[in-house]
Amino acid sequence: MSVEWIEQVLQLTVQMGTVYLLASLGEIYAERSGVLNLGLEGTMIMGAATSFIFSLAYGHFAAIIMSIIVGALMGFILSILVVDMKLNQVIVGLALTMLGIGLSGFITFPEIRKNLLLRLNPYLPQEILATQQSEKLPEIPIPLLSDIPILGKMFFSHNILVYFSLIASLIMWFILFKTSIGLTIRSVGENPSMADSLGVNVYLVRRVTVILSGAFASLAGAYFFIGFHPFWREEVTAGRGFIALALVILATWNPLRAILGAYLFGGVETFQYRLQLFGLGAQSPYFLAMLPYIVTIITLIIISTESIKKRLGAPASLGIPYSREE
Amino acid sequence: MAKLLAIPYTVKIQKRTYITRKVSISITFLSLILAFLVVGLIFIFMGINPVDVYYHITMVFSSPTLLFESFKRAIPIGLAALGLSIAFRMNFWNIGAEGQMYMGMFASTGIVLLHLYYGLIPDYLVMFLMMLAAFITGGLWCSLPAFLKIKMKVNEILTTLMMNYVAMYFVDFLIYGPWRDPKGYGFPLSAPFPDYAKLVMLLGEFAYTGLLLLSLTAALVYVILKYTKLGFELKIVGESIDTARYAGINLSKVITLGGFLSGGVAGLGGLTIVSGIIGRLRPRASPGYGYTAIIVVLLSSLNPWLIIPVSIFFGGLFVAGDILQAALKIPGAAVEICQASIFLFIIVGEFIKRYRIMIVQKGGIE
Numbered sequence: 001m002s003v004e005w006i007e008q009v010l011q012l013t014v015q016m017g018t019v020y021l022l023a024s025l026g027e028i029y030a031e032r033s034g035v036l037n038l039g040l041e042g043t044m045i046m047g048a049a050t051s052f053i054f055s056l057a058y059g060h061f062a063a064i065i066m067s068i069i070v071g072a073l074m075g076f077i078l079s080i081l082v083v084d085m086k087l088n089q090v091i092v093g094l095a096l097t098m099l100g101i102g103l104s105g106f107i108t109f110p111e112i113r114k115n116l117l118l119r120l121n122p123y124l125p126q127e128i129l130a131t132q133q134s135e136k137l138p139e140i141p142i143p144l145l146s147d148i149p150i151l152g153k154m155f156f157s158h159n160i161l162v163y164f165s166l167i168a169s170l171i172m173w174f175i176l177f178k179t180s181i182g183l184t185i186r187s188v189g190e191n192p193s194m195a196d197s198l199g200v201n202v203y204l205v206r207r208v209t210v211i212l213s214g215a216f217a218s219l220a221g222a223y224f225f226i227g228f229h230p231f232w233r234e235e236v237t238a239g240r241g242f243i244a245l246a247l248v249i250l251a252t253w254n255p256l257r258a259i260l261g262a263y264l265f266g267g268v269e270t271f272q273y274r275l276q277l278f279g280l281g282a283q284s285p286y287f288l289a290m291l292p293y294i295v296t297i298i299t300l301i302i303i304s305t306e307s308i309k310k311r312l313g314a315p316a317s318l319g320i321p322y323s324r325e326e
Numbered sequence: 327m328a329k330l331l332a333i334p335y336t337v338k339i340q341k342r343t344y345i346t347r348k349v350s351i352s353i354t355f356l357s358l359i360l361a362f363l364v365v366g367l368i369f370i371f372m373g374i375n376p377v378d379v380y381y382h383i384t385m386v387f388s389s390p391t392l393l394f395e396s397f398k399r400a401i402p403i404g405l406a407a408l409g410l411s412i413a414f415r416m417n418f419w420n421i422g423a424e425g426q427m428y429m430g431m432f433a434s435t436g437i438v439l440l441h442l443y444y445g446l447i448p449d450y451l452v453m454f455l456m457m458l459a460a461f462i463t464g465g466l467w468c469s470l471p472a473f474l475k476i477k478m479k480v481n482e483i484l485t486t487l488m489m490n491y492v493a494m495y496f497v498d499f500l501i502y503g504p505w506r507d508p509k510g511y512g513f514p515l516s517a518p519f520p521d522y523a524k525l526v527m528l529l530g531e532f533a534y535t536g537l538l539l540l541s542l543t544a545a546l547v548y549v550i551l552k553y554t555k556l557g558f559e560l561k562i563v564g565e566s567i568d569t570a571r572y573a574g575i576n577l578s579k580v581i582t583l584g585g586f587l588s589g590g591v592a593g594l595g596g597l598t599i600v601s602g603i604i605g606r607l608r609p610r611a612s613p614g615y616g617y618t619a620i621i622v623v624l625l626s627s628l629n630p631w632l633i634i635p636v637s638i639f640f641g642g643l644f645v646a647g648d649i650l651q652a653a654l655k656i657p658g659a660a661v662e663i664c665q666a667s668i669f670l671f672i673i674v675g676e677f678i679k680r681y682r683i684m685i686v687q688k689g690g691i692e
Contacts, residue, residue, distance in 0.1 A: 036483075081670075085677050090419050090483050092673065094620060098666035105659020106372050112657075115373035234659065239491060246488060286499035293488040304480045319481075 007153040009270055014154055014162065017259075017266025019224045021165045023244035024251065024258045025172055026075075026209075026216025032176065032253055033209040034189035034317045035082060038093020040217045041241025042100025043074045047221025048236050049104035053113070055134045055226050057121040064161075064222055071218020074100070075211040083206045086321035101235060108234045134230040137161065137223075161223040166259070173255040185209060189315030192322040202322050217241065246296035252303060253315065265292050340682045350679055354625075357675035361667040368663060378654055383646045383664075392645055394533050398603055399641030401536035402427065402612070404633055405595030406619035408540075408547050409464075411628045413588035415551060416581060417564040418472060422486030424616025425493035426464040426589040430596025432497055433463035435516055435607040438523045439505060452523050456597060464593015465586035467493065472585025476578045490616070498609045505607065516607035525602040532602040539598070540637075543591060544630040550587070551630070560584050592616065613644065614662075621669045624676070640665070 023044055030037045037043075047067040055063035074096060081092045107113050113132060117124055141157035148156070155166075176182035187195040188205045196202050221237060229236075243265060251258035272288040303314060366376035386392045406423040413420035434456040441447045447455060467489060474480040507517040525535045551557040559580045563570045570577060595615065600607050618640050626632030647661030 038483075081674070085674070087673050087677055090421065091620070091624065092670075094421065094617065095666055095669040095673065098617065098662055098669060102659045102662030102664075102666050103368070105657045105662060108657050108659070109655065111655065112372050112374070119373075234657070242487060242491070245484070249484065286495045286502070289498075290492045290495045293491045296488050297485055297492075300480050300484060301474060301478060304474075304478050319483075 003149065007150055009267075009274060010150065010154040011157070012270040013263055013267040015158065015228055015266070016269050017262035017264075018158075018162045018165045019220050019228065019240055019262075020244045020247050020265050021169060021258055021262035022161070022220035022223055023217045023241060024247040024262065025165070025169055025255055026213030027244060027248045028251070028253050028255055028258060029172070029176070029185060029209040030206075030213035031248055031318055032189045032315050033185045033206050034192060034315055034320065034322070035079075035206050035210050035213075036089045036093065036319045037075070037078060037210055037213045037217075038090055038245070039074060039078050039096030039100070040093075040213070040245050041237065041239065042097035043071050043214050043217040044100075044221035044224070044241040044244070045104045045235065045237045046074060046100045047071050047218030048225040049107050049221075049232075050218070051222035051226045052134055052230075052232055053107060053116055053120065056128055056132060057117055057124060060135070060137055060226060063226055064219070067218045067222035068215045071221075072211050072215040074218070075214020076207075078214065079207040079210040082321065083203055083210065086323055089319055089321070097241070104236075105234050108232065134226055134232075136230050137227040159227050161219070161227050165223075169255040169259050176255060186315070189317060192317055196322075206322075217244070220244065243292045246292055246299075249296055249303070250299045268292065340684070342680060342682050345679055353675045353679055354672070357671035358668060361671040362664070364671075365664050365667045368667075369660075374654070374656055374660075379650060379656070379660060382649050382653065383643070386642045386646045386649065392649075393642070394531075395645045396638055396642035397533040397537055399615075399644045400634070400638040401533075401540050401598045401602065401641075402595040402615045403618050403622060403640055404540045404637035405543060405598060406592045406616050407622040407626070407633045407637055408543050408630060409468075409588045409591030409593075409595070410619055410623045411626075411630060411633065412547060412551070412560065412584055412591070413468070414623060414628055415557075415564050416560040416584045417567075418475070418581065418585060418588070419483045420468060420471075420486050420585070420588055421483060421620060422468060422471065422489050422589070422616070423592040423595070423619045424612060424614065425486070425490035426467050426592035427596035427599065427612050427616050428490075428493035428497050429467040429589075430460035430464040430593030431600045431607055431611060432493075432500065432596075433459035433593065434597040435500075435505065435600055438519050438601075439517065441523070442517055442520070449520075449522050452520075453525075453601075456523060456601065457594065460593040460597040461590040462593075464596060465588075465590030468589020468592070469582050469586040473578070473582045476581045494610070497607070497611075501607060501609045507606075514609055518606045519601055523601055524605055525598060536598055536602055537634075539594075540634060543594065544634060547591070548630040556580065556583065592619075595619075618644075618665060621665060621672070625668075625672055 023040060027037055027040055047070065050067040050070045051063040054066045078092060078096055081087045082089050107116065110132060114129060117129060137159035139157055139159050146152040146156040176185065184195070184200055185205060188200060188202050192202045224237060224240070225232070247258060247261045247265060250261045268288055268291050272285050275285065302308065362380070366380070369376040369379055386396060406427055409426070410420055410423055437447065437452060437456045437459050441452050468486070471480070471482045471485040471489065474485060475482045501514045501516060505516050507515050509517070524532070525539070526532050551560065559570070559575050562573060562575060563577065563580055567577070596612070599611050599615070604611060622633060622636045622640055626636045643661050643664055647658045650656040650660050651658045
């Protein structure tokens with residue numbers, strides 16, 4: 001185990017963890033305002049698919065912007081169904097996940113991909129159509145800082161979305177806990193009728209947070225595809241959206257704790273692949289793959305204790321639709 | 327951004343007091359038709375001729391051999407859905423049918439392998455023990471979240487969902503590890519089941535045995551929900567947990583038992599996959615039957631009898647997916663789109679059945 005090896009593992013840990021971090025950031029806001037966005041997995045895979053197609057058609061920038069738009073759109077659909085029509089959040093979320101997996105599955109076939117690409121950009125050069133291979137987002141090492149041993153590789157030589165995820169979690173933590181906007185969001189999740197009587201537009205707040213969660217989940221998918229693993233296959237995100245959902249609980253709805261949790265899950269996953277490379281424990285990958293889910297179940301049990309729940313500030317009306325008594 | 331989202335109209339929603347059966351059924355059919363229309367639009371966008379797709383889907387239900395194949399797929403879906411109908415009745419959001427099916431597969435394969443490798447069990451007992459083991463293992467897998475819900479208020483939606491993945495990876499582990507067939511040339515497959523461990527006893531076809539099993543289970547679930555004390559208690563728990571508490575119902579017993587039955591029936595569904603459809607265990611043996619079952623239950627509004635035809639319909643969609651992939655080179659995802667679209671339109675339809683929607687301009691007449 002040389003220094004390079006450790007550096008490489010840590011770098012991959014952060015890169016893998018960023019997928020979970022980005023997806024969980026938006027979800028933290030949605031859940032803080034009382035809405036469980038179970039469509040996270042579907043939104044994420046739609047983000048990955050969008051980024052694939054648009055990075056081929058118009059490049060990386062368009063890919064990121066479009067995937068954010070697509071995710072926001074899916075969040076908007078969810079918010080209409082769940083916030084305004086007060087349909088069951090679990091069912092709608094699952095339906096959206098199925099929709100996302102189904103829609104994104106189409107582009108698995110090169111023929112359909114070609115149709116789509118030509119529709120989006122008729123002047124697409126022939127060689128891109130022939131290879132249909134996305135380029136990875138370029139790494140931007142930060143000068144000087146990236147030369148620090150170990151830490152440099154771990155935090156300062158990544159692509160732009162990794163930096164963005166770290167800055168975003170700081171900002172989102174600040175907004176959630178230190179500003180009046182954050183107070184409003186938390187109060188809506190804690191006691192919507194109280195918030196309503198104080199003049200807060202509960203529906204509007206929930207709509208915005210759900211759209212935000214869609215946008216972030218989709219961005220996470222885009223990052224996963226063009227920033228980490230630019231090779232398409234069906235169900236490319238492979239349940240990572242659900243792990244992000246788990247991470248939100250592990251992080252107890254706190255964007256800063258989400259960073260730690262994300263790198264923990266990212267580390268577990270990186271380790272899983274590394275162990276396989278070493279031929280170590282042919283059985284272990286499956287148990288390691290279970291780990292995030294088991295950790296989540298245990299976390300759920302621990303934080304469900306009434307006193308701990310109060311102290312951590314779990315949103316009290318999570319999953320309960322709000323309807324104004326008239 | 328935020329201003330834009332504050333739509334200048336308010337949507338007033340009123341509960342309907344009464345809806346005729348005719349209207350209710352026509353809303354359901356309308357949602358189905360709309361769902362297929364939207365799917366058609368998606369196909370056109372993807373550059374696929376939707377008529378081809380519709381044609382292949384209708385073909386599944388008109389050709390006897392393909393319909394037969396749909397029956398086979400309907401059996402695990404239907405059993406999982408029957409299990410879910412018990413859980414949903416008591417307002418327990420079990421979305422873990424997929425995992426409970428995997429546990430059912432694990433248990434039934436375990437019995438077969440015990441028999442094959444160690445010969446501990448006489449031939450005629452194998453099938454019976456498989457069913458028992460699948461039921462108990464699936465049941466336990468679901469009664470854990472039920473127990474956690476009632477004792478520690480742990481949200482069952484997330485625990486059942488997470489346990490799906492745990493079960494799936496557990497089966498992966500067994501199949502890539504200790505349960506891999508030593509004579510299987512290294513493929514991740516278990517040893518093939520002997521004939522007496524397969525569900526092919528009736529007329530030599532699994533579909534008949536399976537349908538019989540499905541109908542019997544439906545009858546049993548119907549009787550339990552309608553005529554037993556447990557069924558009555560489940561219903562009260564589902565309507566209001568507080569009422570149930572005041573009525574002196576032993577909540578932890580009823581919910582844990584309800585969860586056990588729900589998971590057990592889904593576990594039987596898992597058994598029908600390995601010993602009916604495939605004839606051995608392989609990783610990812612269920613292409614999401616457990617999730618489809620959720621749509622089936624909602625579409626048949628928890629009615630055990632309706633579950634049978636509805637699951638045949640969805641079984642047919644799975645068959646159609648395979649055919650589309652082979653004949654038209656359309657990805658299997660096409661079926662998932664149909665399912666999801668039906669799912670979404672049905673829930674919106676349910677909403678319209680229950681509420682009247684009025685759009686009122688803000689600041690207008692209140």
